Amino acid sequence: MADGGVLVEWENIESRPFPVREYRDRLARVQESMARREISSLVVADPANLYYLTGYNAWSFYTPQCLIVPATGEPQLFMRAMDAQGAHYTAYLSTDLIHGYPEELVHRPDVHPFDWIAEKALEVGVLEDARGSRVAAETDAHFFSARSYLALRDRLQHAELVDSLELVNWVRIVKSPLEQDKMRVAGEIAQTVMQIALDNVEPGRRQCDVVAHIQYAQALGARKLGGDYPAIVPMLPTGETAGTPHLTWSDLPLRKGEATTIELAGVYHRYHVPLARTVSLGKPPKELRRCAGAVTEGLHAALDMLRPGSTGRQVQAAFADTIARYGYVKESRVGYSIGIGYPPDWGERTISLRAEDLTLIQPGMAFHVILGMWMDGWGYELSEPVLVGEDGPERLAPLPQELVVKKK
Amino acid sequence: MADGGVLVEWENIESRPFPVREYRDRLARVQESMARREISSLVVADPANLYYLTGYNAWSFYTPQCLIVPATGEPQLFMRAMDAQGAHYTAYLSTDLIHGYPEELVHRPDVHPFDWIAEKALEVGVLEDARGSRVAAETDAHFFSARSYLALRDRLQHAELVDSLELVNWVRIVKSPLEQDKMRVAGEIAQTVMQIALDNVEPGRRQCDVVAHIQYAQALGARKLGGDYPAIVPMLPTGETAGTPHLTWSDLPLRKGEATTIELAGVYHRYHVPLARTVSLGKPPKELRRCAGAVTEGLHAALDMLRPGSTGRQVQAAFADTIARYGYVKESRVGYSIGIGYPPDWGERTISLRAEDLTLIQPGMAFHVILGMWMDGWGYELSEPVLVGEDGPERLAPLPQELVVKKK
Numbered sequence: 001m002a003d004g005g006v007l008v009e010w011e012n013i014e015s016r017p018f019p020v021r022e023y024r025d026r027l028a029r030v031q032e033s034m035a036r037r038e039i040s041s042l043v044v045a046d047p048a049n050l051y052y053l054t055g056y057n058a059w060s061f062y063t064p065q066c067l068i069v070p071a072t073g074e075p076q077l078f079m080r081a082m083d084a085q086g087a088h089y090t091a092y093l094s095t096d097l098i099h100g101y102p103e104e105l106v107h108r109p110d111v112h113p114f115d116w117i118a119e120k121a122l123e124v125g126v127l128e129d130a131r132g133s134r135v136a137a138e139t140d141a142h143f144f145s146a147r148s149y150l151a152l153r154d155r156l157q158h159a160e161l162v163d164s165l166e167l168v169n170w171v172r173i174v175k176s177p178l179e180q181d182k183m184r185v186a187g188e189i190a191q192t193v194m195q196i197a198l199d200n201v202e203p204g205r206r207q208c209d210v211v212a213h214i215q216y217a218q219a220l221g222a223r224k225l226g227g228d229y230p231a232i233v234p235m236l237p238t239g240e241t242a243g244t245p246h247l248t249w250s251d252l253p254l255r256k257g258e259a260t261t262i263e264l265a266g267v268y269h270r271y272h273v274p275l276a277r278t279v280s281l282g283k284p285p286k287e288l289r290r291c292a293g294a295v296t297e298g299l300h301a302a303l304d305m306l307r308p309g310s311t312g313r314q315v316q317a318a319f320a321d322t323i324a325r326y327g328y329v330k331e332s333r334v335g336y337s338i339g340i341g342y343p344p345d346w347g348e349r350t351i352s353l354r355a356e357d358l359t360l361i362q363p364g365m366a367f368h369v370i371l372g373m374w375m376d377g378w379g380y381e382l383s384e385p386v387l388v389g390e391d392g393p394e395r396l397a398p399l400p401q402e403l404v405v406k407k408k
Numbered sequence: 409m410a411d412g413g414v415l416v417e418w419e420n421i422e423s424r425p426f427p428v429r430e431y432r433d434r435l436a437r438v439q440e441s442m443a444r445r446e447i448s449s450l451v452v453a454d455p456a457n458l459y460y461l462t463g464y465n466a467w468s469f470y471t472p473q474c475l476i477v478p479a480t481g482e483p484q485l486f487m488r489a490m491d492a493q494g495a496h497y498t499a500y501l502s503t504d505l506i507h508g509y510p511e512e513l514v515h516r517p518d519v520h521p522f523d524w525i526a527e528k529a530l531e532v533g534v535l536e537d538a539r540g541s542r543v544a545a546e547t548d549a550h551f552f553s554a555r556s557y558l559a560l561r562d563r564l565q566h567a568e569l570v571d572s573l574e575l576v577n578w579v580r581i582v583k584s585p586l587e588q589d590k591m592r593v594a595g596e597i598a599q600t601v602m603q604i605a606l607d608n609v610e611p612g613r614r615q616c617d618v619v620a621h622i623q624y625a626q627a628l629g630a631r632k633l634g635g636d637y638p639a640i641v642p643m644l645p646t647g648e649t650a651g652t653p654h655l656t657w658s659d660l661p662l663r664k665g666e667a668t669t670i671e672l673a674g675v676y677h678r679y680h681v682p683l684a685r686t687v688s689l690g691k692p693p694k695e696l697r698r699c700a701g702a703v704t705e706g707l708h709a710a711l712d713m714l715r716p717g718s719t720g721r722q723v724q725a726a727f728a729d730t731i732a733r734y735g736y737v738k739e740s741r742v743g744y745s746i747g748i749g750y751p752p753d754w755g756e757r758t759i760s761l762r763a764e765d766l767t768l769i770q771p772g773m774a775f776h777v778i779l780g781m782w783m784d785g786w787g788y789e790l791s792e793p794v795l796v797g798e799d800g801p802e803r804l805a806p807l808p809q810e811l812v813v814k815k816k
Binding site: 104109165249251350356372 | 465466467468469470489490491493494497498511512514515516517520545547548549550551552553554555556557558571573574614615616617619620621623624625626627628629632633634635636637640641643649651652653654655656657658659739740741744751752753755757758760762763764780782
């Protein structure tokens with residue numbers, strides 16, 4: 001049905017966005033980190049970590065699956081049989097390293113796929129149930145359920161089972177040059193999509209109509225490069241509910257006199273660049289304008305501090321000190337590390353820009369500096385996605401950093 | 409900024425898609441089921457179950473949150489402070505029953521939000537750590553991590569901690585008349601969107617362009633009722649990869665001579681109607697046509713069996729026996745229960761239509777009969793979403809049940 005030449009292109013370019021040597025390098029860094037913590041096997045369940053380490057990419061994370069990384073040698077994939085069958089379209093691993101559990105284990109009260117996975121992993125040797133063996137699992141990953149954990153624990157009678165403490169996420173935090181290129185494309189998409197969103201926020205238009213345009217543009221992408229799906233749907237709390245983050249849309253019309261905060265992402269090959277802006281339909285209330293001014297000034301202070309050698313604590317303080325001069329306080333973090341994302345989150349769950357974070361910022365890290373001010377009955381959001389370079393932050397989606405006002 | 413009248417409309421119509429008496433009835437049925445199993449407290453983490461029991465609806469499930477249902481009395485919500493603040497926009501619960509944990513507990517290696525939640529739940533009385541107390545948790549729900557489970561378990565020294573066995577999911581399985589109306593709207597949206605998808609599959613068009621049209625239409629909705637976001641993004645494996653389920657899209661062009669399977673959903677107020685069809689660009693290979701014919705005949709046999717009093721085992725057998733006459737075998741289930749959905753899955757995780765399922769089918773249940781044939785290098789998908797009535801299935805998205813062929 002398909003001619004060979006084009007298939008080669010699909011396999012080499014599209015389904016494997018990185019050359020195999022990049023995956024080998026990532027694996028080496030994960031195994032080094034495992035060695036430092038004396039971990040014999042690492043059970044990886046976060047789809048972003050699976051993608052990072054193998055290229056595996058499908059919407060199969062709603063049933064249990066994992067990659068098990070041994071202290072040395074090749075990692076192996078364990079997933080539902082129907083997904084294992086085609087996993088080599090995206091993962092670089094050879095098919096003998098990909099194992100499928102039988103269909104009848106799905107959604108059963110009496111047996112669980114992780115019973116099978118633990119057994120199989122012991123059999124193929126990526127897990128060892130011996131005294132002195134130390135198995136780390138991603139106990140706070142989104143798709144590693146308590147039942148999966150309990151099944152794994154029950155099978156390990158001698159090995160110690162510990163928390164991975166987001167080991168792979170921490171390896172992901174510094175982006176390689178090839179990853180930085182993906183982020184730049186994602187940034188172009190984010191900027192294009194946000195401009196379309198801002199253009200479409202008009203009085204009388206339904207929230208869902210604006211979302212339709214956003215989602216259309218997200219898939220279209222930029223520069224002939226197609227967009228990928230975002231880990232979070234577009235969020236546009238409006239009017240009184242703009243004081244509440246994380247609300248999705250309704251089919252009510254936007255109204256003159258109200259402000260809408262828009263948060264969305266551009267995505268390319270699973271790399272995310274999120275972006276937030278606020279648009280006022282009609283003349284904004286004085287308090288909103290005042291808040292927007294303070295936040296823009298605070299953003300500049302935060303970006304000045306976001307450079308190699310600084311800490312999240314310092315970035316947060318730069319912002320907090322600036323807005324404090326205007327009488328504002330923000331309790332939540334002012335940003336977080338970004339890169340690969342899968343639903344439900346585009347954050348990496350590593351560095352947060354907040355008082356408690358003392359990690360040194362390094363070149364190659366990427367952050368979403370997000371300044372959400374959720375007030376009683378109104379809100380304001382402004383964000384800046386950046387790559388950290390030797391001399392400071394590179395803006396990935398350089399739109400004007402102000403409240404957008406539509407007066408007509 | 410907004411006049412009172414319109415705000416009332418927002419609060420009563422949009423943000424609360426059901427009257428309060430519907431939530432009270434759902435709670436009563438959950439508490440009856442808890443009583444039968446002698447459960448003193450039920451920890452509900454699945455966002456679909458939170459929505460079902462309270463109306464709470466926001467993209468906040470990427471940080472820990474739960475509803476705790478006591479044996480008698482009101483349930484209480486526990487979530488991140490920034491989300492708790494506005495939870496009453498969608499949940500019917502009064503604000504004193506909604507508790508927000510401090511921001512500094514998010515993404516920390518040393519402390520966890522569930523430490524706080526367990527403590528607070530004991531304090532307000534929806535949990536009791538006493539001998540004889542039996543706490544059930546949703547240990548296989550997608551957003552209840554192993555770490556959340558361990559934090560809860562560590563705080564309970566005397567109470568017994570057991571698996572909920574999808575208690576709320578099983579209560580959800582029979583849809584009320586108001587829920588059935590939501591499903592019918594979702595079905596209209598699914599049908600509209602699939603027609604647009606089929607129209608847009610053309611040689612030379614990129615996969616991401618087709619997805620752009622699908623996502624646009626999903627948000628637009630039908631009959632002036634806006635569409636909601638789907639639990640799963642559109643999937644359209646094409647050409648050789650059509651033999652692999654769950655692959656998402658790329659930016660490669662569709663090609664003449666290839667077949668594409670499309671799986672998507674129409675969504676209204678979180679109720680999902682999924683739908684799958686296959687389209688061939690150009691004359692289909694004989695084997696694909698033969699498979700499609702057998703599957704359509706098998707679908708009719710399955711739908712004839714899908715009526716009150718039957719079991720999943722019988723529905724599956726009706727399909728399997730029919731396609732066996734053509735020499736085909738399908739190893740995976742032929743369908744599952746549907747209703748409310750949140751990422752990453754639109755299935756209810758209760759009844760599967762397969763040999764192992766002996767649950768009696770009842771009026772008011774809804775199913776996605778999905779017949780995916782994943783062959784080596786090609787595939788075929790056809791589905792039928794239905795509501796079970798007294799006399800048999802009501803088709804929710806009645807499109808022709810055949811392979812779509814575009815010859816030009």
